[in-house]
Amino acid sequence: xEADNNDISTIDKLRLAxxxxxxxxxxxxxxELHPSEIALLLESLPxxxxxxxxxxxxxDMEGEVLSEVQDSVRARLLEQIHPHELVAITRDLDSxxxxxxxxxxxxxxxxxxxxxxxxxxxxxxxSLLSYPEDVAGGLMNVxxxxxxADANLATVSRYLRFLARRxxxxxxxxxxxxxxxxxxxxxxxxLTTLVTSDPEQTVGExxxxxxxxxxxxxxxxxxxxxxxxxxxxxxxxxxxNVLLGRITVDDVVDVIQEKAESTVRSMAGLGTNDNxxxxxxxxxxYRAVWLGINLLTAFLxxxxxxxxxxxxxxxxxxxxxxxxxxxxxGIAGSQTLTIAVRGIALGHITSFNARVFLNKELGIAVINxxxxxxxxxxxxxxxxxxxxxxxxxxxxxxxxxxxAAIAGVLIPLIMNRVGIDPAVAGSVVLTTLTDVxxxxxxxxxxxxxxxx
Amino acid sequence: xEADNNDISTIDKLRLAxxxxxxxxxxxxxxELHPSEIALLLESLPxxxxxxxxxxxxxDMEGEVLSEVQDSVRARLLEQIHPHELVAITRDLDSxxxxxxxxxxxxxxxxxxxxxxxxxxxxxxxSLLSYPEDVAGGLMNVxxxxxxADANLATVSRYLRFLARRxxxxxxxxxxxxxxxxxxxxxxxxLTTLVTSDPEQTVGExxxxxxxxxxxxxxxxxxxxxxxxxxxxxxxxxxxNVLLGRITVDDVVDVIQEKAESTVRSMAGLGTNDNxxxxxxxxxxYRAVWLGINLLTAFLxxxxxxxxxxxxxxxxxxxxxxxxxxxxxGIAGSQTLTIAVRGIALGHITSFNARVFLNKELGIAVINxxxxxxxxxxxxxxxxxxxxxxxxxxxxxxxxxxxAAIAGVLIPLIMNRVGIDPAVAGSVVLTTLTDVxxxxxxxxxxxxxxxx
Numbered sequence: 044x045e046a047d048n049n050d051i052s053t054i055d056k057l058r059l060a061x062x063x064x065x066x067x068x069x070x071x072x073x074x075e076l077h078p079s080e081i082a083l084l085l086e087s088l089p090x091x092x093x094x095x096x097x098x099x100x101x102x103d104m105e106g107e108v109l110s111e112v113q114d115s116v117r118a119r120l121l122e123q124i125h126p127h128e129l130v131a132i133t134r135d136l137d138s139x140x141x142x143x144x145x146x147x148x149x150x151x152x153x154x155x156x157x158x159x160x161x162x163x164x165x166x167x168x169x170s171l172l173s174y175p176e177d178v179a180g181g182l183m184n185v186x187x188x189x190x191x192a193d194a195n196l197a198t199v200s201r202y203l204r205f206l207a208r209r210x211x212x213x214x215x216x217x218x219x220x221x222x223x224x225x226x227x228x229x230x231x232x233x234l235t236t237l238v239t240s241d242p243e244q245t246v247g248e249x250x251x252x253x254x255x256x257x258x259x260x261x262x263x264x265x266x267x268x269x270x271x272x273x274x275x276x277x278x279x280x281x282x283x284n285v286l287l288g289r290i291t292v293d294d295v296v297d298v299i300q301e302k303a304e305s306t307v308r309s310m311a312g313l314g315t316n317d318n319x320x321x322x323x324x325x326x327x328x329y330r331a332v333w334l335g336i337n338l339l340t341a342f343l344x345x346x347x348x349x350x351x352x353x354x355x356x357x358x359x360x361x362x363x364x365x366x367x368x369x370x371x372x373g374i375a376g377s378q379t380l381t382i383a384v385r386g387i388a389l390g391h392i393t394s395f396n397a398r399v400f401l402n403k404e405l406g407i408a409v410i411n412x413x414x415x416x417x418x419x420x421x422x423x424x425x426x427x428x429x430x431x432x433x434x435x436x437x438x439x440x441x442x443x444x445x446x447a448a449i450a451g452v453l454i455p456l457i458m459n460r461v462g463i464d465p466a467v468a469g470s471v472v473l474t475t476l477t478d479v480x481x482x483x484x485x486x487x488x489x490x491x492x493x494x495x
Numbered sequence: 496x497e498a499d500n501n502d503i504s505t506i507d508k509l510r511l512a513x514x515x516x517x518x519x520x521x522x523x524x525x526x527e528l529h530p531s532e533i534a535l536l537l538e539s540l541p542x543x544x545x546x547x548x549x550x551x552x553x554x555d556m557e558g559e560v561l562s563e564v565q566d567s568v569r570a571r572l573l574e575q576i577h578p579h580e581l582v583a584i585t586r587d588l589d590s591x592x593x594x595x596x597x598x599x600x601x602x603x604x605x606x607x608x609x610x611x612x613x614x615x616x617x618x619x620x621x622s623l624l625s626y627p628e629d630v631a632g633g634l635m636n637v638x639x640x641x642x643x644a645d646a647n648l649a650t651v652s653r654y655l656r657f658l659a660r661r662x663x664x665x666x667x668x669x670x671x672x673x674x675x676x677x678x679x680x681x682x683x684x685x686l687t688t689l690v691t692s693d694p695e696q697t698v699g700e701x702x703x704x705x706x707x708x709x710x711x712x713x714x715x716x717x718x719x720x721x722x723x724x725x726x727x728x729x730x731x732x733x734x735x736n737v738l739l740g741r742i743t744v745d746d747v748v749d750v751i752q753e754k755a756e757s758t759v760r761s762m763a764g765l766g767t768n769d770n771x772x773x774x775x776x777x778x779x780x781y782r783a784v785w786l787g788i789n790l791l792t793a794f795l796x797x798x799x800x801x802x803x804x805x806x807x808x809x810x811x812x813x814x815x816x817x818x819x820x821x822x823x824x825g826i827a828g829s830q831t832l833t834i835a836v837r838g839i840a841l842g843h844i845t846s847f848n849a850r851v852f853l854n855k856e857l858g859i860a861v862i863n864x865x866x867x868x869x870x871x872x873x874x875x876x877x878x879x880x881x882x883x884x885x886x887x888x889x890x891x892x893x894x895x896x897x898x899a900a901i902a903g904v905l906i907p908l909i910m911n912r913v914g915i916d917p918a919v920a921g922s923v924v925l926t927t928l929t930d931v932x933x934x935x936x937x938x939x940x941x942x943x944x945x946x947x
Contacts, residue, residue, distance in 0.1 A: 058847045079723035087843035089851050095510045111723075157595060200690060207691035216687055217669055234686045235668055238652060239659035269650065270752060271563075273745035275667060275727055292744050293725035296751060301724060303755025304837065311833035312826065319838040321853065330830050331863045338867055341819040342874065348818070353812045359804045362814035366800070366821070366930070367793040374764065374789045378782050380628035383762035385756065386771040391539035395510045399541050406775040411783045415790055421598070422794065465676040478818070 054084050061092045070099045078104055082111035085120075089320050093119065094121050106132040112138040115316045115325075117147050137213065139184035139294060142171035170287070180258030182298065183288040186213035189222045192229055192247035196240055199232070201486040215291040217275040221250045228255050228278050228286040234342045255280040262298045269295040309467040312337075341473040344369070347479050351486035357494050360427040361486060364436055367419060368485045372443035372477030375411065378475050379404045379451025384465045385453055397456055404448040407483060412444035431493045439485035446480045447473070513544045520670050522551045530556055536573075541772050545571065558584040562592040567768045567777075568601050571765060572688035578607040589666065591636035591746060622739070631717050632710030634750065635731045635740040638665035641674045644681055644699035648692055651684070667743040669727040673702045680707050680730050680738040706731035714750045721747040758762045761919040764789075792927040796821070801933050803938035809946050812879045813938060816888055819871060820937045824895035824929030827863065831856045831903025832925050836917045839907055845921040851910055856900040863894035883945045891937035895929060 057072040073081065073096070081104065085093055097120055100108065109117060109132065121129070121144070145156055145168065153172075157165050167185045174180025176471050188201050188206065199219065206212060218231040230250040240249050255267060255278040268274070269292060276291045305315065312333030317326045348355075349366070355362050383400070386392040392400055416437040424433030450473050455465035498597030509524040525533065525548070533556065537545055549572055552560065561569060561584065572594070573581075587591050597620065605624075607713055609617050619637045626632025640658065642651050651671065658664060670683040673771040682702040707730040708717060720726070721744055728743045739834055757767065769778045799806075800817070807814050835852070838844040854920045876885030903927050907917035910924075 054842075055845060055847055058845070062847070077723070078884060083842055085725075086841075087838075087845070089848070202883060203687075204691045208686070212687045212691060214524065214725065215669075217667075217727070235655075235659070235664040236688060239656045239664060240689060264743065270745075270748050271529070271535075273666065275669070275744065292727065292748070293722075296722050296744070296748060298753050299748060299755070303751070303758070305756070306838065307758055307762070307833060310759070311829050313830055313833060317834065318525050319834060319843045320848075320855065322863065323855055326855070327859045328861045330827070330859065331866060333830070333869075334826055334863055334867055338819070338823060338870065341822045344816050344818055344822075349815045352815065355814050356808065359808050359814075362807050362811075362817075363797050363800045365806065365814075366796055366818060367790070369818070370793045370796075371786060371790060374786055375782070377763050378765055378785070381759060381765060382771060385759065386539075389538075390506075390535055391771045391920075393507060393510070393539070395507055395514075396539060396541070396772075403775055403778070407782065410775065410779045411786055415786055416784060418790065428931045458724060 054080060057084060057096075057309065058088075061088070061096060064095075066099060069096065070370050073099055075102070076402055078107035079111050080333045082116075086113050086116050087319060090119070090322075093320075094123070097123070103134060104134050107133070110136050113318060115146060115318055115321050117144065121148055126152060127159050129156055130159040137184050138167055138171060138186055138288075139182065142168055142181075143176070145172060146176065146262065155451065173257055177262045178258060178382045179256045179260040179262065179290060180287070182262055182265060182290045184194055184213075184291065184294075185288040187214070187225070187278075187286065187289045188216060188219045189286060190219045190232060190246050192223065192250065193245055195243055195245050196237055196249070197242035199237060199246060200242065205418055215276055215293060216350050218251075220248075220278050220286055220289065221246055226286050227284045228280045230319045231278070231408055236279055253277070255284075255286075256290060257281075258280070263302060265290060266295050266298045266302070307374045309464065340471060340478070343475060344478040344482060347482045348486065351482075353489060354486055354490045354494055358432075358489065360423075360429065360432060361489055364423055364432075365485055368436060368439050368443055369478045369481035371415065371419075371440055372447045372481045375408065375444045376447030376451045376473045376477045377470060379407075379448050380455060380465070380469050383471060387459050387465070392456070394456075401449070401452045404452055405445065408444045408448035409441075412441040416440040416444075429493075433490070435488045435492060436485060439481065439488055439494075442484045443481045444478060447477050449478045468475050472489060499522065499938050505533060509536060509548075510540075513540070513548060516547075518547075518551060518651065521548065524551070524923065525551055530559035531563050532559050534565075534568075538565050538568050539771060542571070542774075544576070549575070558586070561585065561596055562588050564697045565770060566599060567770055567773050569596065573600055578604060580612050581608055582611040583878050590619055590623060590638055590740075591634065594620055594633075595628070597624060598628065623678045626710055629714045630710060631708045631731055632739070633741060634714055634717060634742045634746045635710065636665075636743065636746075637740040639730075639738065639741045640665070640668060640671045641678070641738060642671045642684060642698050644673050644675065644702065645697055647695055647697050648689055648701070649694035651689060651698060667728055667745060670703075671698075672730050672738055672741065673698055674738050678738055679734045679736045681848065683730070706730070707736075707738075708742060709733075715754060716744060718747050718750045718754065722751070743802035747849060750753040756919050762922060774941065776828060788923055792923060792930070795927060796930040796934055798890065798940065799934045803934075803942060806938055806942045806946055810884075810941065812875075812884060813941055816875055816884075817934055817937055820895055821930045821933035823867065823871075823892055824899045824933045827896045828899030828903045828929045829922060831859075831900050832907060832917075832921050835904055835907045839911050839917070842906070846908075849904065853901070853904045856904055857897065860896045861893075864893040868892040868896075876947060881945075884941070887940045887944060888937060891940055894936045895933045896934045899925070899929050909922050 047224045052176055053075050055074055057069055060069040060072060082102070085096060086095060093116065109120060133144060145153060148156065157168065160450060171183065171185065203212065218233050220227040221232055223229055232246050232250050236249050258279055258281065274292065276289050279287045281287055312330065314329030317329060383392060419440055420433035420437030423436045424430050454472050455469050458465040505524055505527050509521055512521040512524060517572035535561070537548060540548060545568065561572060585596060589606065597605060600608065611619065623637065655664065661933055668686070670685050673681040675681055682704045684698050684702050688701050710733065711730055714931070726744065728741050730741050731739045733739055764782065766781030769781060835844060871892055872889030875888045876882055906924050907921050908923060910917040
């Protein structure tokens, strides 16, 4: 495809330069891009071109790009980087970003990277590496500025100026963390308070009491907390209230983004490593499993149809119309299921109000079921000139939509209670049910009332 | 359902108190909750109980709760509030939150609410109300602290102390906005810089050049920008670079959350106002349209099957097996479609690399198609003791999976180019295609090779 070079973005110009293997041109475009844009580009390049762009990158950009790219791309890049080089290019990153990168390394390389660091950094990172990625501890960084409650604000300001000259102030520092002599967390000192209060006051007099987070809290609950309370950063403390680190909103935004991504993916039966340009065999494997599960349920539906072979032979119109009943049940059921899955995730549906929700969904099924059953019945009657057939398909459809509503409410509630993620498994179970019930009621009613 | 009262959350205790209409108990639990938790509760209550809890609420909580609840609940509550009362309870909210609430009012009430405000607030709000909710201007608030480039930092600190006493510092103020005499935006003065720099320096000497946002930028791009650049707040400027306001990360988090929510909903054919406890008629209407569209496509598939009535009459096994071919195509196609829709939204797929993506998806279709076609062929052969039937269904399945891969790549690319949201319409078009092609190839091949 041709395009006018003036109209397209720097990313696409770079893409063209890479495709034509013009390294010099590619390098010049690369310097115009933000690390996050380079990460985006790398994620959208096939393997060979990806390696070429990575090798053209200036070493002082590599660390930030590495911390921004998706896991699958990062894994590929990490294979090409020597531990000492990795330590050098990640030196200026936030501690949680370094920990994330190390966690993506093969186990046997963890230690060589940690050993290549100086002692202080190694100790800071070791504490972060002990938490899985999906809990508060895994989101935490140790780039906090602790202050004592008995210090006065003028002292704190001097200390900050000293820190700024020595290490720089960590990004997204909106609060300093107030601790006692044993590093136990007492509260927050917002920078806005520091700037606007009398310098002679003590930290303890002006600090804010804000609840801290336990490192084992699931990442999704951390996200809910940040969203509901409009936080920029929050303290993380252990069982003894000792300050371990802090979580900043940029990491929470990533959690929310990834959670949304993973709901959409799991509803389609896609693995987490299945991206636009991931290797064919990686993508095939997870998808094959999902197709296999679906095949089993399809055979189940076929088996149900097989029970009615004789009826179909007598009245072929049944074979022509039966997919309609099954398909409408599947669509209506997915609508209820989606509302239920999101309602449970957001805490809107609990065992105390599930019945009200079920009644509402049944009401919708009655209205929409009757409406479209009538349409289907009339079409079927005229198409096959068979009044009984119209009545049977209409009835089957109303029954299937009612069952779909019940299944759409109960399946996620039951799965949630036994600890299965309804976003992953809910739709397979639901469509199996609506297929089986759809074929069974339609073919069964037809056999009973239309044939002899 | 019974539960031990000690084990359940305050929200559920409150729910029980509301159900048993114990107002006094409900009121005491209500005081233990954060406004965001009360909003969550209101969203999960049926209408009558919702009104009861709202009336129990302390007036000084009402504003924040109103700004936190979902649009559909808010609309219901707003019907019960008098304009003057609304002005009183929203007085302490951020300007963007007040604008959001006013935007949810019926047109004829806008003016009465604005007139009930004092002049200064009215002017601030009028500028916000001129932007739609889904662009940067709609996310913007006017709670900025502007400073001049030629002021020195000591003056800025004094000014901040004055502001803190008079109005308080707005939440999520991590930067002051540097402007010239004509209110044109020059850059940012981070609070961390203010705290750690020499008070004798001028703002201009230490300020940071950070790109500002145009009010017409789509909200989703604002979100990408915040996410990629780890921002807490950013300036909004008009065409002449005049500072209009700022966007803060809390509103961006809401955008990301809502975008994720809306992708999941639109893939299931649900309207934005269709919530767990929205009125039956509201939910039914949008869903009915979606079911109707699906019914049309189902009739199309039925019509295709109808072309082969004679073949089915000769070999009923065709009717038994045909849903398998269509269903596997639909599942495989949705997998490709989902990857493509997300890849386009994230900028991973452009017209410059679409062909590489298509080749990859075709490769996966060949692998998974062959694998499961073999399984289906063997099962069909033994089930119906018919070798030709096995070969035909295997072939039909491979063809349908290849077509599904092509459709899954091309449909979203084409829809995106002509401006249709592929997350909404993509799956209907795709499954229509996989159904039609699945039935046509299977029944067609069978008619050609198995029957006479």
